[in-house]
Amino acid sequence: MIPLARPQLGKTEARAVQEVLESGMLVQGQRVSAFECELALRAGREFAVAVSSGTSALLLGLQALGVGAGDEVLCPALSWPSPAHAIRLLGATPVLVDVDPEDWNGAPEAYAEARSSRTKLALVIDQFGNPVRRAELDDVVGDLPVVEDAACALGSHFEDAPCGSFGVLSTLSFHPRKLLTTGEGGACLTDDAELAARLRALRNHGQSAPGEFLEAAGNHRMTEIAAAIGLCQLARLDAMLDQRAKLAERYVAALEALALDLRVQRSPRGVRSNRQTMAVWLPDSAPPRPEVMQRMRDLGVGAGILSYSLARLPHLLCPAETPVADALADRGLALPLFEGMSAQEVDQVVEALKQALTQS
Ligand SMILES: Cc1ncc(COP(=O)(O)O)c(C=O)c1O
Secondary structure, three states: OEOOOOOOOOHHHHHHHHHHHHHOOOEOOHHHHHHHHHHHHHHOOOEEEEEOOHHHHHHHHHHHOOOOOOOEEEEEOEOOOHHHHHHHHOOOEEEEEOEOOOOOOEOHHHHHHHOOOOEEEEEEEOHHHOOOOHHHHHHHHOOOOEEEEOOOOOOOEOOOOEOOOOEOEEEEEOOOOOOOOOOOOEEEEEOOHHHHHHHHHHOEOOEEEOOEEOOOOOEOOOEHHHHHHHHHHHOOHHHHHHHHHHHHHHHHHHHHHHOOOOEOOOOOOOOEOOOOOEEEEOOOOOOOHHHHHHHHHHOOEOOEEOOOEHHHOHHHOOOOOOHHHHHHHHHEEEEOOOOOOOHHHHHHHHHHHHHHHHOO
């Protein structure tokens, strides 16, 4: 079976974890600090605050920026629900913006339309690792603070800066579906020293220093075990990026050669996607997606649902007209792409997709 994702965790990671276990220092030690320094450097930021997941990073980040009851937060309509959950958990309202049919990111013109007098900030997502159109977004949001959810985008690059460097705050995830994994994990990135200090307190029971409690807060700390794994993975990030770029190039050429009207995510000119997800948008004429997925599974290939249309999740209470997000949620298909995947496996996936789409 070729799985959708297969994290590469080898002897280097095992040795690093063993060292942590032998040290007896399991939380908030030197490895978390070292991981934070490396992340900040990589993303072109002053500060990184490591936390226990990408969702915690969003929740603490928005809380630290003062998002609360009565606020509206602009949010792309196509996503894993974490950004909208963080907004709702703080008592604010997600206002959904539809995504662009080419780059699958929140469309700048939709941000402009969705803005109101209650808008607190604009949350943007480099969806599936594809950088947002930063300059255009900057123009349309004007003085509105921006938060960049770069959960999928470590290693991606805007024209002139790394992803994770946009806005007042950005967030990362280290879930196993991401390029770099720590098992579970996440981080907030910022250039604002005060914001970073508040985030450090919010992740650690509201303490500014041991025993100095400033406010009620939870425990969102990253473990030393997770950071040790993250440091090993970070040392390989450039190699991962190169490998994914080559595999994605092969995918795109092979998918185009099928001439089956499959659309892939396009990147704006001059940027680099880390290719966190390889996906196709199935045409209306294709068999229903569950059937395509089952046929591919029968041929030994794991394919998955690409993402979710947030307007359609009733518990979020934010209905909106988002036809592009709806269509991608219905007909987006994620294909296997992972470190260590071979070119031959890419060909096998494309062949399985072809058979699944053409089999009568
Ligand atoms: C855009 C986006 N933001 C946030 C998250 C949440 O990250 P985590 O799973 O680490 O909580 C995800 C997870 O897939 C995501 O895709």
